[in-house]
Amino acid sequence: MAMRIDGKKISADIKDELKEQVAGLKEKGISVCLAVIQVGNDPASTVYVGNKKKACAYIGIESRAYELPEETTEEELLDLIDQLNKDDSVNGILVQLPIPDHMDEKKVIEAISPKKDVDGFHPQSVGALSIGEPGFVSCTPAGIIQLLKRSGIEIEGKECVVVGRSNIVGKPMAMLLLRENGTVTICHSRTRNLKEVCRRADILVAAIGKPKFFDASYVKDGAVVIDVGIHRNENNKLCGDVDYDSVIDKVSAITPVPGGVGPMTIAMLMHNCVEAALRMNE
Ligand code: NDP
Numbered sequence: 001m002a003m004r005i006d007g008k009k010i011s012a013d014i015k016d017e018l019k020e021q022v023a024g025l026k027e028k029g030i031s032v033c034l035a036v037i038q039v040g041n042d043p044a045s046t047v048y049v050g051n052k053k054k055a056c057a058y059i060g061i062e063s064r065a066y067e068l069p070e071e072t073t074e075e076e077l078l079d080l081i082d083q084l085n086k087d088d089s090v091n092g093i094l095v096q097l098p099i100p101d102h103m104d105e106k107k108v109i110e111a112i113s114p115k116k117d118v119d120g121f122h123p124q125s126v127g128a129l130s131i132g133e134p135g136f137v138s139c140t141p142a143g144i145i146q147l148l149k150r151s152g153i154e155i156e157g158k159e160c161v162v163v164g165r166s167n168i169v170g171k172p173m174a175m176l177l178l179r180e181n182g183t184v185t186i187c188h189s190r191t192r193n194l195k196e197v198c199r200r201a202d203i204l205v206a207a208i209g210k211p212k213f214f215d216a217s218y219v220k221d222g223a224v225v226i227d228v229g230i231h232r233n234e235n236n237k238l239c240g241d242v243d244y245d246s247v248i249d250k251v252s253a254i255t256p257v258p259g260g261v262g263p264m265t266i267a268m269l270m271h272n273c274v275e276a277a278l279r280m281n282e
Helices: 009-027 043-059 074-086 104-111 123-131 140-150 170-179 194-198 261-280
Strands: 033-039 060-068 092-095 157-163 184-188 203-206 223-225
Touching: 009 043, 009 140, 009 261, 033 043, 033 074, 043 060, 060 074, 060 140, 074 092, 074 104, 092 261, 123 170, 140 170, 140 223, 140 261, 157 170, 157 194, 170 184, 170 203, 170 223, 184 194
Parallel strands: 033 060, 033 092, 157 184, 157 203, 203 223
Antiparallel strands: none
């Protein structure tokens, strides 16, 4: 029987551990503070920001919300980031993406101090990950490593196939699996013989953004399947990039959607905030 990797439980465990750690830091006079900036009122972003604030409140992290109107100029946003970079009471800065079209996303991400880059999107954070230096790691792939480790799944020496090469999921995922001594292949939309490559995987990470794309024909017997995709179908039900029912009898372990990778992202964001505070107080 396949193991259902319980992201809800693992993320709750991580949040409880962080809560204890934050309480311990408070006793030493160290507080943790995350600044969350939202520009405009995209409903999905409002939900994500709300969930982040809730997680902060649970753990004991102060969250400072900056809700800016849609017509905010890029200069105004950059000024706010600059102020927060200089504010020693702020440990982490997060700009909820996407931002309005009249702003340059790259410029905004690069304006955040790498010391406060809790999303791990700054080029310096990405570079640090590539060369094995300390730095913040993008939360979704960092969460996947935690799912594997806390489920007792060994990565070292395993054939790991990551499908998707985005800057926030696929590429950092591949780097992290490499750091854990996996043998890593990255696939993308131009990969030839995708099925054959996927069937080599001991650990298959599906992150392409296509609902139920990966059926049993992509999966080796006994493989571990990590489903990063998240989609709402016509009945308003969530599903992933993997056709769960098709692969379930073939895999040794799998992350469900919902309740697999999804809950890990916020848990790892909280982890990065605590890490930022620890580094600032070293
Ligand atoms: P992107 O759209 O940025 O990247 C998709 C990647 O998949 C690209 O590299 C693309 O290749 C590749 N791809 C697309 N179609 C195919 C195909 N048919 N065969 C092989 N490769 C293909 O997506 P993200 O990385 O941002 O997200 C991926 C999925 O994960 C989405 O469903 C997203 O909603 C979800 N997600 C979930 C999160 C969570 O917390 N659970 C967090 C972040 C994302 P190419 O580069 O050649 O175009």
